[in-house]
Amino acid sequence: QDRALHIQLSSPNWLAPDARLNPHRSLLGTGNYDVNVIMAALQSVGLAAVWWDKRRPLEQLQLVGILGFIVNVPSNVTLGFVSLPVRRRHWVALRQHGGTYYNLDSKLKAPAPIGGESELRVFLQGVLSQGPCELLLVVPHEVEKAGSWLNTAE
Template identity: 75%
Template sequence: FRSLAPDARLNPHRSLLGTGNYDVNVIMAALQGLGLAAVWWDKRRPLERLALGQIVGFILNVPSGVSLGAVSLPLRRQHWLAVRRLCGTYYNLDSKLEAPAPIGGDAELRSFLRDFLSRGLCEVFLVVPKAVEEAGAWLNPE
């Protein structure tokens, strides 16, 4: 991954301020190294088409406010967060939270995703095993 994240001052794969927010190429390369793939979710599709049993997790790129200490600035930037299921419950693993936040089961997950997608400027990636990606098995038939 060194080629995607060199120690150079200017790195095309992260924000100009060097505060992280790596682009999707870094995420895809990291997942590929684990035998996984990130599949972009077309928001025009209904979320009921997700084959949740085939999906390892979700990565969302969402708008996020910028603050300096307690002062909120009138700026927006994109932020990555992950969602993963453990023992039948989905959890929001956003690093801005103090602890993982339980979302609930399948219906609550779809509602959670629908809420983020309705805000606009949000992208959802499905994390699936490589074989699931190749077979298109992350999508239920219509």
């Protein structure tokens, strides 16, 4: 799955084959893809992205059916050591491995351990409380259709 996803994202006009400029990518070619690319790429490997309603308590996440998370956060733009007064959006992936959730942010030198389920919820709450950001749940299509990523009994 990972290799197939990489190959599709590498293709310059994968979502817009007839377009001269790719409307889903930054004009600067920095890889700043919009959400349509992420959703289509996940769909191509049998997965779905579910938008999390930030008004819901994070305790309603049914973590068993969720394969990972993608967070869209504001990010400062820097040139070398100089931080510019411009902000753009940055995608950050979170995934569980061996019972521990990891922050897979490409701006980190290595994956950063977050911890178990309770630490993940605290981490996500901290991210969501920082301002304009979005949370996507990465789930199999069956989980999306059944809505089993959500525990409304809480």
